[in-house]
Amino acid sequence: MSFKSLTACLLLALPAPALAQETAKANFINMSGEKNGEATLTQTPGGVLIELSISGLPAGQWVAFHVHQTGVCDHTTAHDSAGGHFNPTNAEHGYLAANGPHAGDMPNQHVGADGKLEAQVFNPMVTLDDGDNAIRGKALMIHGGKDDYKTQPTGDAGNRQACAVIE
Numbered sequence: 001m002s003f004k005s006l007t008a009c010l011l012l013a014l015p016a017p018a019l020a021q022e023t024a025k026a027n028f029i030n031m032s033g034e035k036n037g038e039a040t041l042t043q044t045p046g047g048v049l050i051e052l053s054i055s056g057l058p059a060g061q062w063v064a065f066h067v068h069q070t071g072v073c074d075h076t077t078a079h080d081s082a083g084g085h086f087n088p089t090n091a092e093h094g095y096l097a098a099n100g101p102h103a104g105d106m107p108n109q110h111v112g113a114d115g116k117l118e119a120q121v122f123n124p125m126v127t128l129d130d131g132d133n134a135i136r137g138k139a140l141m142i143h144g145g146k147d148d149y150k151t152q153p154t155g156d157a158g159n160r161q162a163c164a165v166i167e
Contacts, residue, residue: 022128026140026164028054033075037117039140039164047124048135050106052117054142054162059115064147064157067104067126068139073163082139082163084153088132094149101125101149103133108146117142128166140164 028037037054057063070083086104094100103125111117126133145158
């Protein structure tokens with residue numbers, strides 16, 4: 001066997017390099033404008049995985065978690081600057097709505113007795129950068145109450161507690 005053939009055989013036997021995963025970061029700010037958490041978002045073949053860690057939330061409660069349409073988290077506007085829920089298809093809000101959910105809907109999360117939320121949430125309806133459902137430049141929002149998954153347009157989720165721009 002020639003050196004060239006041997007080299008070709010060895011290269012074929014090597015594992016393919018791992019593909020780099022597309023990621024984004026988001027830093028949460030509370031109602032006082034102070035950083036109180038962070039999220040890492042990872043593009044997967046079927047959607048976006050969001051890992052978050054946030055403190056200073058309503059202790060021992062379920063809270064709503066959504067993607068909002070505007071990447072502005074101004075605490076002086078009670079985070080109203082982030083606009084409404086991200087909804088590129090104009091679907092109804094909520095998992096229990098007849099014509100829902102929309103891309104910004106995600107399941108409620110439970111905050112521990114210490115006011116800290118640690119979670120991994122998968123959203124199959126969005127991407128980081130590709131197409132109409134891309135969320136980079138949008139905002140992640142934690143509300144003060146739980147989403148009822150049906151009330152339009154917000155799920156009766158309560159006041160906005162923490163906001164993070166997806167960068």
